[in-house]
Amino acid sequence: MKNLPPEALQQVAAYFQALAEPTRLRILNFLRQGEHNVGELAQLCGYTAANISRHLSLLSQHGLVARESRGTSVYYRISDPSVYALCDLVCDNIARQFERAAQSQQALFSRAAVVSDAA
Numbered sequence: 001m002k003n004l005p006p007e008a009l010q011q012v013a014a015y016f017q018a019l020a021e022p023t024r025l026r027i028l029n030f031l032r033q034g035e036h037n038v039g040e041l042a043q044l045c046g047y048t049a050a051n052i053s054r055h056l057s058l059l060s061q062h063g064l065v066a067r068e069s070r071g072t073s074v075y076y077r078i079s080d081p082s083v084y085a086l087c088d089l090v091c092d093n094i095a096r097q098f099e100r101a102a103q104s105q106q107a108l109f110s111r112a113a114v115v116s117d118a119a
Helices: 006-018 023-033 038-045 049-060 082-117
Strands: 065-070 073-078
Touching: 006 049, 006 065, 023 038, 023 049, 023 065, 023 073, 023 082, 038 073, 049 065
Parallel strands: none
Antiparallel strands: 065 073
């Protein structure tokens, strides 16, 4: 982010905003397995095709997915695979935070058990 002009920072923020919605993350995760059309993604996500289309439109605007028309269907695929490296980095960090919290909670329960046994 060093030396980026304010306009570029606006684009960076918009990119992260596109990733800041769980449904869009689910769509990206399904596209990780290969291309899908709107109907397939709607069924996989459990939402309407119209809802999924809106999410795909936003992902497309930010260059994360590409679309290709085939007959009456439009198929979507990842156009920027680096998004997975970014998401994996964030997800690994979140997983470590959960693990630390679980360990802290386990230690707390262990100390509480020792105190109640001593009483």
